[in-house]
Amino acid sequence: KILILDFGSQYTQLIARRVRELNVYCEIHPYNHYPAPDSSVKGVILSGSPSSVRDANAPQVDLSPIKGAFPLLGVCYGAQYLAQNYGGEVKPSATREYGRAMLSKVEAANPLICGLSQTTQVWMSHGDTIARIPDNYRIIASTEDVPVAAFQIDGEKTWGIQFHPEVYHSTEGSQLLKHFVVDICGCKQDWTPDSFIESTVRELQDKLGNDKVVLGLSGGVDSSVAAMLLHKAIGKNLVCIFVDMGLLRKNEFEDVLRSYESMGLNVIGVRAGDKFLSDLKGVTEPENKRKIIGRDFIEVFDAEAQKLTDVKWLAQGTIYPDVIESVSVNGPSATIKSHHNVGGLPEKMHLKIVEPLRLLFKDEVRRVGRQLNIPMEILGRHPFPGPGLGIRILGEVTAEKVRVLQEADKIFIDNLKEAGLYDKVWQAGVMLLPVQSVGVMGDERTYENCVALRAVTSTDGMTADWVHLPYEFLAKVSNEIINRVKGINRVVYDISSKPPATIEWE
Numbered sequence: 001k002i003l004i005l006d007f008g009s010q011y012t013q014l015i016a017r018r019v020r021e022l023n024v025y026c027e028i029h030p031y032n033h034y035p036a037p038d039s040s041v042k043g044v045i046l047s048g049s050p051s052s053v054r055d056a057n058a059p060q061v062d063l064s065p066i067k068g069a070f071p072l073l074g075v076c077y078g079a080q081y082l083a084q085n086y087g088g089e090v091k092p093s094a095t096r097e098y099g100r101a102m103l104s105k106v107e108a109a110n111p112l113i114c115g116l117s118q119t120t121q122v123w124m125s126h127g128d129t130i131a132r133i134p135d136n137y138r139i140i141a142s143t144e145d146v147p148v149a150a151f152q153i154d155g156e157k158t159w160g161i162q163f164h165p166e167v168y169h170s171t172e173g174s175q176l177l178k179h180f181v182v183d184i185c186g187c188k189q190d191w192t193p194d195s196f197i198e199s200t201v202r203e204l205q206d207k208l209g210n211d212k213v214v215l216g217l218s219g220g221v222d223s224s225v226a227a228m229l230l231h232k233a234i235g236k237n238l239v240c241i242f243v244d245m246g247l248l249r250k251n252e253f254e255d256v257l258r259s260y261e262s263m264g265l266n267v268i269g270v271r272a273g274d275k276f277l278s279d280l281k282g283v284t285e286p287e288n289k290r291k292i293i294g295r296d297f298i299e300v301f302d303a304e305a306q307k308l309t310d311v312k313w314l315a316q317g318t319i320y321p322d323v324i325e326s327v328s329v330n331g332p333s334a335t336i337k338s339h340h341n342v343g344g345l346p347e348k349m350h351l352k353i354v355e356p357l358r359l360l361f362k363d364e365v366r367r368v369g370r371q372l373n374i375p376m377e378i379l380g381r382h383p384f385p386g387p388g389l390g391i392r393i394l395g396e397v398t399a400e401k402v403r404v405l406q407e408a409d410k411i412f413i414d415n416l417k418e419a420g421l422y423d424k425v426w427q428a429g430v431m432l433l434p435v436q437s438v439g440v441m442g443d444e445r446t447y448e449n450c451v452a453l454r455a456v457t458s459t460d461g462m463t464a465d466w467v468h469l470p471y472e473f474l475a476k477v478s479n480e481i482i483n484r485v486k487g488i489n490r491v492v493y494d495i496s497s498k499p500p501a502t503i504e505w506e
């Protein structure tokens, strides 16, 4: 495997994904406590950082167990660190260097860059530049503005590159990473969905033996793939619970339950909508709503699980981005919203936790899911928040509002599918606003509700942009909603990006 030491760059996860795309396994660890590298480690990559190596409190790392002993590649901050701390000098750039640059090879036969074009586009993002390298370093490639764009240390398998090979705009970046991890580090390219499934199933069998496992299904990709992996490993010893909070999309509970059953899963469907609705009565504050929904979910799940005898494990669909310890060079990041998950359950039920997907990125979860023959209607579905429509009905949640929103949402989603837009949008949904406005229908004055349509592109939900849906499409959706959904007389489209807005309205 490859170790990636994270200095807090926004691109660190991207490095890991590029390496994984080469079917090579890698792990991200914080620069200040990484595991002692053993024989399973074939090479190490140092990430970029929002800090400057010239800052008094710049991240410092003890590279003595690594440098010289393992192939090492420093990217951006990593490269500057290797220059500054071993006898070179890093200075502020005369002009900050962001974006496209053309890299020309100086040492064309160097194994890191030998397969790249003589001149190739790379992506720069740095405010400092390496002004001088130590005597035993050789420049292997330059750009017009950055003479030391790539170097190697004499007699050592240690390289530094000032640009970001992991970003899409570095056209031959993946090839450079391949030279490093495959040709230089000697990694075999055998980390594939098939090999992952095989080894995970074996590990789960060893770990779980004949124990019973309970898992909460949500209809989403992660919990579904986790369930199928466990099902493959332990068959009927996996019991799944799927809770209808009364806040799912229209017909979702029945449809998804049917899909799960057709996948051979042992699923208990629990209808608990009334409990959620009565506990949400009169509650308008968003964080309170989230807490009530989270607490009710745990209660319902717990009550159902208590009916099962001798369950020892709780399985969760946790994925790698939730596991990676974040490196905060600029202070801790604030909690914006409390996300709903089954936190708190394991202690309450005295269960051990098993998380079969904790090593995978989202796109890898989908690839594994495809290999496990999970239907596209589950694998391709948009993310849906844990608290469901409860946080898309602004203000108090009532049965009537749920019904109205379900109808409007179905029209929007069905139209996206019909127009071939569903797969181009990362997430879409409708918000029911606590706003009444005046309208006219026939000769009647109306005073009814307003909904907002939301459709965004994103890769991970952390940042998002609104989708420029065609006007004709929006017109059709608006028309259908107002004509068919009793109680709505106005439709608006949300054109806010995240940040500063969030995807959900509550």
Ligand code: XMP
Binding pocket: 290, 337, 338, 339, 340, 341, 383, 384, 385, 386, 387, 427, 461, 462, 498, 501, 502, 503, 504, 505
């Ligand atoms: P926001 O609204 O924070 O949402 O921009 C980002 C992504 O997270 C989803 N989301 C949730 N998912 N439990 C979840 O499992 C939650 O409590 C929750 N709140 C928001 C949201 O749908 C979007 O994809």
